[in-house]
Amino acid sequence: MTEALRVAGLSHDWGRKPALRDVSFAVPEGRFCALLGPNGAGKSTLMAVLTGLIRPAPGVVSVGGHDLGRSPRAALARIGVVYQAPTYDLDRSVFANLKYFAALQGLSGAMARDRIAASLARLGMEERAGEKVAALNGGHRRRMEIARALIHAPRLLLLDEPTVGLDAPARAAITAHVHALTAEGISVLWATHLVDELHPDDDLVLLHQGRVAAAGRVDAVTGATPLAEWFLTRTGAAA
Amino acid sequence: MKALIAARAIITRELARFVTQRERFFAALVRPLVWLFVFAAGFRAALGLSIIPPYKTYISYETYIVPGLCGMILLFSGMQSSLSLVNDRESGTMRLMLTAPWPRWFLLGAKLLAGAMVGLLQVAIFLVIAWGYGLKFSLIGYLAALPALALAGIMLGALGLFLSARIRQLENFAGVMNFVIFPMFFLSTALYPLWKMQESSPLLATLCEINPFTHAVELVRFALYGQMNLAALGWTVLAFALFFGLALLGYEPARTRSR
Structure with a gap:
């Protein structure tokens, strides 16, 4: 293996x-x-x-x-990473946080949007995309971070x-x-x-x-x- | 190309953060305007200025301090950017950036560029207000000042970056700002020409001469009159290289002692 x-x-x-x-x-x-x-x-x-x-x-x-x-x-x-301490901008939306991370990985435009949508769907977070992170509970914030860590298709x-x-x-x-x-x-x-x-x-x-x-x-x-x-x-x- | 997407994201985030922080925007403008409209009125009578390069005739004190106040905006902006870096580290978003698959110098360079752009935006608005107040420069002067201001902003941003690498908590940052900003600003040619300082204290004049902020201000001052001050350019570039190099060392993955 x-x-x-x-x-x-x-x-x-x-x-x-x-x-x-x-x-x-x-x-x-x-x-x-x-x-x-x-x-x-x-x-x-x-x-x-x-x-x-x-x-x-x-x-x-x-x-x-x-x-x-x-x-x-x-x-x-x-590598996709989810840290123990939170690593997001509270005053920005879930989508904006994920878009920022996608761009850091070199993804933009339609590809970034598709990957973000797929990652959020995978974690059951599609409907939260427009919400500010500050408005999410702890569990949803963690899911968002996991979705974010998967955007660039890490192994x-x-x-x-x-x-x-x-x-x-x-x-x-x-x-x-x-x-x-x-x-x-x-x-x-x-x-x-x-x-x-x-x-x-x-x-x-x-x-x-x-x-x-x-x-x-x-x-x-x-x-x-x-x-x-x-x-x-x-x-x-x-x- | 992919790296540019990452750099654009870092810059856009910083600009968006600045635009949404209205208090920061107004505070950045009010500070130099108070110096221009209030302090300069008082100092005008107390300070006599002789004709020194790049000026070819007697000038008002307000005219003299415009480049210094541009520098003041960039100095505060550079420190503000580094404050946001410390904040990013405390909030964890710095880790997110540093684990992106790009060289560290590139990521920090993008952050530096973003901070300099925020500073330039503030200086542009300040110069428009100064223009409305009657403190006007030629079109060539404004155009020549743009790269000078950009370089000064990047150099001061690099200083902030270096400081942010050494400071672990936001609480410690306020103190360091006082120990850095005020000595740099007052021990420079921003408010008074070097010969005035020389008359008062040769030691302080020497400190002014080795202060990188002095050279950044002089670079901008000469540029506003369409002139190049090569010595100031050299010092500013050298200071940038030193501060950025030290900042990169500070942000290097920590090494352990060899075993």
């Missing part, structure tokens, strides 16, 4: 504090991979490295075979704790939407500390204290132990 993402020997320090230590794993094409870890495990740092916002030393990130360090344009063009979707602050129905809906994207061949790396967002047949990378503590299919890695209990045992964190 070809890999949408490969991370090899990646380390990063925040000042003198180690954040990531020799992190290596891969996300195969069309798979949902959960980057599971308690708060402070290094998930957001890893996401920042994967999107080129910070540069690892040492380490290699390869997206669809393109080295992020050597060919950042080719690598970044294949890899990175989501950094995308359900933080959402109520249970919104969390379930967004988790289901993103799982469904893998059927279209999109690979997903979903950072979370909430074990109920994972399916037994998902892939899992357990990040603990900046290191990969376990990796593999959820049901294979945890065996007969319930995931929440397994997570607690391995990290000492409350799931």
